[in-house]
Amino acid sequence: MTKQRIRHALVSALALSVMGAPGAFAQTDAQKALAGREIRFLQPSMPQFAALGKFIPEFQEKYGIKVTVDEIPFDQYRQKSLVEMQQGTGTYDIYAVDVMWLAEYAAAGFLQPLMPYVKNPNLTDEGYDIDDFLPRVISGTGVYNDTLYTIPLGAGPVGTTFRKDVAEAAGIQMPKRFSPEFTTDFMYKAAEKVHKPESGMIGFAQMPGRWFWGVTYLPYLYAFQTPKTKGDEYVDKNWRITINNKQTIDSIDYFVKFKKFMPADSANWGIGEATAVYQSGNAFGLWNYQDFIKGFFEDPNAQKAVAGKNVHLHTPAGPHGVIDPWFGAWSFGLSKDSTKKEAAWVFIQWMTSKKIQERATEFGAGPSRHSTYKSVTLAKFQPWWVDVYEFMLKETNPDERIRVPEWAEISDIMGEEGSRVWIGEINSATAVENMQKRMSAVMRRGGYYVPGRTDLPPQHWRDLSYYDRLPSTWK
DSSP states (O other): OOHHHHHHHHHHHHHHHHHTOTTOSOOOHHHHTTTTOEEEEEEESOHHHHHHHTTHHHHHHHHOOEEEEEEEOHHHHHHHHHHHHHHTOOOOSEEEEEGGGHHHHHHTTOBOOOHHHHTOTTTSOTTOOGGGBOHHHHHHHHEETTEEOEEEEEEEOEEEEEEHHHHHHTTOOOOOTTOTTOBHHHHHHHHHHHOBGGGTBBSOBOOOOGGGIIIIIHHHHHHTOOTTTTTOSSBOTTOOBOOOSHHHHHHHHHHHHGGGGSOTTGGGOOHHHHHHHHHTTOBSEEEEEGGGIIIIISOTTTOTTTTTSEEEEEOOBOTTSOOOOOOEEEEEEEBTTOSOHHHHHHHHHHHTSHHHHHHHGGGTOOOOBHHHHTOHHHHHHOGGGGGGHHHHHHTOOTTSSOOSTTHHHHHHHHHHHHHHHHTTSSOHHHHHHHHHHHHHHHHHHTTTTOTTOOOOOOOGGGOGGGGGSOGGGOO
16 A cells, blocks of 8 residues: 555544544443344424434444434424323333423423433443533533433524525614614514515514414513513512513513514414525514524525525513523433333433534534534534524523423413414403413412422522533532
């Protein structure tokens, strides 16, 4: 072999090692013994999961563990996952867990605590480094009652995406992300100015479907708070429901005001419908979630009409200067009923490792590690993530949707009553009165108002230092 070929072979081998090629890292005897197992994973249909899915063949080749993935629409996912968990058959070894459902799943005993697996050197690759995860990301995604139940595959804020070129043509200077100039008033006036449905451009593609109010409306519930009411959006310090107030009424009225930009059949629009209109080039702006940006708006092969023409901002500050502290994430949870927990954990730890997470950002997966945020790969392929790093470290609130098992019911109530306002059946004042009564009943059934009860859960959103612990210190 010539010196040139030898040099080429050495460089190629090094490149494969750096990229995490199959077989590039030594396996423990315990990992080798798992070859031949088959694990099943239930996930929603979302861009970040599609990005990670590209690495499953590589995992299978490396470990000899077969992975079968079942994917279903987001709006069907919670019901499907709960049915499977409640039946206790162990059909699925791994579940995707949305941060807003963690308390519900963990309190019911459906998930296996993960820290014993994290700290098991026979199953976890050397260099996994649990402390490389952002503290609020891993605790906010996977910790319930001081116990780690899930590992994040990405996490970020929600925000808004706008056509920068349309704004410039209309003489609108879009503010920078987190700028105090980006307010609810600015957003509405900008949408109103460019709204020209006769030319195929609507001002803003809102998502008023009843299943989405607990996601797409909440940024405005928070934005319309005052500095004094922050923390009391849903309950007071004694867990009494506080939703019936002027801030909530104003936030609903603001959300519903965008109906003037929407077509007549938009009452059931969710993420899919609004995104499709924006992708076609027929909407100026819409809600986004950070993990969706690459897959929904910036893929030049799939979104030819809008890719490269967007500006991605946070949700706007409300009339009192409050910005929504949104925290959103999906994570990997290990089923308590799985009979293949060790093989399932090997998959989870590999897919959330430093090398795979960084590589996956090229295809649209989001970061949850310090090292990924600081990587050249993320800066090259998803530069809009770089400026949310400090926000995710210091500003985001993992309890933005209060971490109680009753959250799903609370969210559903908001969706049901809010959608009635959208269609004109009731006004916002009536809606919040109904929310107050119905949510109070939910909390009463949950035992929060039992006289003399002294073991009510702590309200960690009032002291976010709880979420800032070093990740390795959780149980």
